[in-house]
Amino acid sequence: MPNFEFTDHTADIGIIAYGNSVEEVFVNAAYGMFSLIADFEKVAEVIGHQVVAEAPDQEELLVTWLNELLYLFDAEGLIFSRFEIVELRQHYVRAMAYGEKVDPSRHNLKTQVKAATYHQLKLEKGDEFSARIILDI
Amino acid sequence: MSSWRERLKKIDDYRWEIETSYKPGMRVPGLLYADEHMLEQIIGEEQSPEQVANVAFLPGIVGKSLAMPDIHWGYGFPIGGVAATRVDDGVISPGGVGFDINCGVRLLTTNLMEKDVRPRIEEIIGQLFASIPSGMGSGGRIRVKGKEMDRVLRDGARWAVEKGYGDQEDLEFTEENGCLKAADPDQVSEKARKRGIPQLGTLGSGNHFLEIQMVDEIYDEVAAGVFGVHRAGQVVILIHTGSRGFGHQVCDDYLKTMGLAVRKYGIELPDRQLACAPVKSPEGQAYLAAMACVANYAWANRQCITHWTREALSGIFGRSPRELGLRQVYDVAHNIAKIEKHAVDGKGLLVCVHRKGATRAFPAGHPDVPDAYKDVGQPVLIPGDMGRYSYVAVGTQRAMEETFGSTCHGAGRVQSRSKARRDLSASDVADELRAKGITFQVASRSALVEEASQAYKDVSEVVQVADGAGISRKVFKARPIGVIKG
Numbered sequence: 001m002p003n004f005e006f007t008d009h010t011a012d013i014g015i016i017a018y019g020n021s022v023e024e025v026f027v028n029a030a031y032g033m034f035s036l037i038a039d040f041e042k043v044a045e046v047i048g049h050q051v052v053a054e055a056p057d058q059e060e061l062l063v064t065w066l067n068e069l070l071y072l073f074d075a076e077g078l079i080f081s082r083f084e085i086v087e088l089r090q091h092y093v094r095a096m097a098y099g100e101k102v103d104p105s106r107h108n109l110k111t112q113v114k115a116a117t118y119h120q121l122k123l124e125k126g127d128e129f130s131a132r133i134i135l136d137i
Numbered sequence: 138m139s140s141w142r143e144r145l146k147k148i149d150d151y152r153w154e155i156e157t158s159y160k161p162g163m164r165v166p167g168l169l170y171a172d173e174h175m176l177e178q179i180i181g182e183e184q185s186p187e188q189v190a191n192v193a194f195l196p197g198i199v200g201k202s203l204a205m206p207d208i209h210w211g212y213g214f215p216i217g218g219v220a221a222t223r224v225d226d227g228v229i230s231p232g233g234v235g236f237d238i239n240c241g242v243r244l245l246t247t248n249l250m251e252k253d254v255r256p257r258i259e260e261i262i263g264q265l266f267a268s269i270p271s272g273m274g275s276g277g278r279i280r281v282k283g284k285e286m287d288r289v290l291r292d293g294a295r296w297a298v299e300k301g302y303g304d305q306e307d308l309e310f311t312e313e314n315g316c317l318k319a320a321d322p323d324q325v326s327e328k329a330r331k332r333g334i335p336q337l338g339t340l341g342s343g344n345h346f347l348e349i350q351m352v353d354e355i356y357d358e359v360a361a362g363v364f365g366v367h368r369a370g371q372v373v374i375l376i377h378t379g380s381r382g383f384g385h386q387v388c389d390d391y392l393k394t395m396g397l398a399v400r401k402y403g404i405e406l407p408d409r410q411l412a413c414a415p416v417k418s419p420e421g422q423a424y425l426a427a428m429a430c431v432a433n434y435a436w437a438n439r440q441c442i443t444h445w446t447r448e449a450l451s452g453i454f455g456r457s458p459r460e461l462g463l464r465q466v467y468d469v470a471h472n473i474a475k476i477e478k479h480a481v482d483g484k485g486l487l488v489c490v491h492r493k494g495a496t497r498a499f500p501a502g503h504p505d506v507p508d509a510y511k512d513v514g515q516p517v518l519i520p521g522d523m524g525r526y527s528y529v530a531v532g533t534q535r536a537m538e539e540t541f542g543s544t545c546h547g548a549g550r551v552q553s554r555s556k557a558r559r560d561l562s563a564s565d566v567a568d569e570l571r572a573k574g575i576t577f578q579v580a581s582r583s584a585l586v587e588e589a590s591q592a593y594k595d596v597s598e599v600v601q602v603a604d605g606a607g608i609s610r611k612v613f614k615a616r617p618i619g620v621i622k623g
Contacts, residue, residue, distance in 0.1 A: 006555060008553040008555055008556060009210065009553055010182060010209055010210055010550045010551065010552070010553050012210075012212070013553070013554065013555065037273075055393070056396065056397065060393075060396065064393070067389050070385075071328055071332060071386065074332045074336075074382040074385075074386075075328065075331040075332040075335070075382070076331075077335075104272070104273070109272070109273040109581060110581065110583045111273075111342075111343075111554070111583065111587075112273045112341065112342040112343050112623075114236040114237060114385045115236050115385050115388065115389050117212040117410060118212070118392065118396075118409045118410045118412075119212035119213060119408065119410040121409075134212065136212060136235075136236050136385075137343065137554065
């Protein structure tokens with residue numbers, strides 16, 4: 001089960017994503033974001049799209065990864081319901097995102113996410129891994 | 138939480154200072170515009186005064202780190218933040234502009250009265266909703282290809298007018314005539330283009346809207362008259378939108394560039410969302426050129442929407458836009474950075490003014506104010522929430538002296554979107570709007586709830602503080618009778 005929760009901000013929304021590994025945190029953050037955008041359980045797995053992102057450190061990589069997915073949503077009209085991290089390093093992530101073309105009549109588009117931000121960004125290891133990302137909406 | 142109460146130094150009923158001693162590293166003091174009541178709200182949201190203090194760290198900042206009365210928490214800079222940095226040795230920060238670059242507002246007047254429009258408002262709203270692509274995932278009616286996109290980015294609203302969307306006169310009544318000349322399309326990524334092309338000529342979602350309003354109360358008859366507003370009941374049209382995904386992508390691209398620049402130039406910042414580069418550095422210049430492209434795109438966007446609005450009304454009333462008096466009063470940017478000359482310590486200085494959720498408010502006689510308005514000043518358009526009212530104000534000399542010619546931009550949220558969704562139901566919000574005589578069409582039910590009046594500050598308080606502080610002066614108030622929203 002995707003493991004994430006939302007935190008309230010007056011103008012924006014925060015996601016806290018959990019996982020037993022950094023890979024899982026990346027995946028859960030993406031689930032969190034797409035669950036805001038649409039009813040992603042209604043999204044069929046029709047296509048697989050490779051996603052590659054690079055950043056100076058792993059925290060920023062998480063933001064870059066989410067923004068890459070937003071780019072695909074906005075520019076290519078793709079919406080995803082499942083993510084697989086193929087390779088994750090400190091500065092680099094390669095993943096597969098599965099989903100289909102956006103169909104406003106079926107996907108119940110809810111919130112436009114402008115971007116994942118660097119504000120108060122945190123990726124931490126405690127009992128498990130967790131990350132906090134604030135989305136500008 | 139309440140410790141901000143003691144930290145803020147009261148200057149007068151509308152001004153509160155954060156002294157540089159609050160945090161080592163602040164180069165200038167912070168200044169918040171608020172009255173007692175509003176201050177409670179601002180302090181309640183602990184982080185926004187902290188963000189005002191953080192902005193004061195920016196190299197080259199002059200004057201004060203300013204917070205307009207509608208300040209609320211933002212990423213890096215607060216929304217409602219204004220900061221001017223020296224062009225010579227200061228920095229430019231994409232966080233001081235925001236993701237929705239040149240999100241802004243445009244106002245049109247008409248010679249129609251409420252009685253002319255009310256009986257046909259359902260038809261008008263239906264037609265506008267059909268004509269103007271709104272909501273998430275909505276594609277534009279315009280498809281520009283290849284080099285054409287470069288022209289949009291270079292020429293802004295002028296591109297649209299040359300394509301037949303509107304009149305030459307519209308440009309005269311647009312901030313910067315709808316075109317920042319620093320635009321260089323080569324500084325815009327392929328990704329941003331791909332995101333921007335399908336969204337040109339769309340209203341978008343969130344707080345963006347088009348409203349048919351009626352003038353409710355006039356405070357300054359002379360200025361209102363100059364702007365073409367003569368009596369209560371007159372119908373005006375307010376359009377609020379920005380640069381859509383194009384701006385978000387450019388902002389994101391340059392936050393990365395600036396993240397590296399901060400390391401390269403050894404700039405120390407309390408928050409990485411404030412990432413910046415010297416204005417004169419290659420990174421700073423590239424951002425300015427790209428941001429100008431986005432600003433131009435947004436002006437072209439509002440220009441196209443203006444044209445379709447005229448078309449729709451013209452069709453419904455069977456009269457030409459000119460016969461309907463569909464004249465553009467003004468178009469202002471709310472999220473932008475501009476190179477402007479301001480008096481600092483008694484001398485003229487070239488500065489980069491970041492306005493993030495703030496409106497330029499130039500006074501009467503300023504050379505950048507259209508000739509027709511030179512005796513009264515630049516119109517300042519301040520949208521409120523869809524259930525209440527919006528304001529038009531005018532810039533002042535005091536704004537020139539204190540805020541680099543800037544004032545407030547809107548209501549600002551008091552309630553998060555998720556709280557609004559929890560507390561309110563779409564059918565209740567719809568009933569409330571209908572009870573107020575407001576006809577609406579929204580692309581999504583969640584927008585209806587998230588944008589309910591209850592989720593926003595009362596914009597009249599914001600405008601009152603700006604007026605009381607003298608950084609803008611109220612001209613008239615208008616309230617919606619028809620709304621379309623994404």
